[in-house]
Amino acid sequence: MTGARIGFILNGQPVQVEALPGMTLLEALRGPLGLSGPRFGCGEEACGACHVRIDGEAHPCCALPAEVAAGRAVQTVEGLGDAAHPHPLQRAFAAEQAGQCGYCLSGILMSAAALLEANPAPDEAAVRGALEPHLCRCGAQNRIVRAVLRAAQERAA
Template identity: 55%
Template sequence: MSKPFTLTVNGREYDLDVPPTMPLLDVLRNHLGLKGSRYGCGLEQCGACMVLIDGSAEYSCSREVGTLGGRSITTVEGLGSAEALHPLQQAFLEEQAGQCGYCLSGILIAAKAFLDRNPDPTRAEVAAALDANLCRCGSHPRILRAVLKAAAALRHEVV
């Protein structure tokens, strides 16, 4: 049984009438049209579905939407726009840090949460922070470089 409620996503309030047990990922993709977060495993194992919930990177594939009233959700679409990319998005483009790209939205979200906590990380710290994201394709070294580059840009250092 569903009961109408409001969900705040990317700074915008949405009135929803969906079952409270519906996974957040399904609401984002199928009800709000936000396709950036991906379904990978459905078991909190791959990180493709990660979103920020009150600034913390969390899996959306198994998170019941009814538990999120009053919380702020940010998807990869909320990081920046085509006209004003977030420094992470810009660095990923510059470093060509994607192969197929399926995992990148989750990695960008995890990296954002991590850099908010640690603005001057080492390469090893970045690698550890992204460990919950399953992708280890051929571009993984470029992903690590992109996060370090974004960290420097966020600190207003010349890269």
């Protein structure tokens, strides 16, 4: 079985992948492209673990056909920052101890990054609204909200 070859920008770099029939963007990212940041949670776009940014906006990708990425810019948590140059969100999440098990955090970070790009100075209600689609069973929601607000303050300084 062969699929369509699609090209897109992944974390700032051009990539091509053979999207087999029925392949989701999450499957393409985790399979042939070898990323582990976006996670499979529910498979129904309801938990937020699979969120990535597509052209700057946060989207679940567990049920999104891989072909949707063609010609677009896709960012995963791997493209947010690294140990040498962490993103303000990554620094703030560490400082606020906002993660416990970490399973949901990559999706939360993608939604938070999209929020801060669209609204550099969100209030608590805006942060909670942006993170509404995300399930965190560890009970770290308040620390997560504090971390996003902290990152916004850091970026403004």
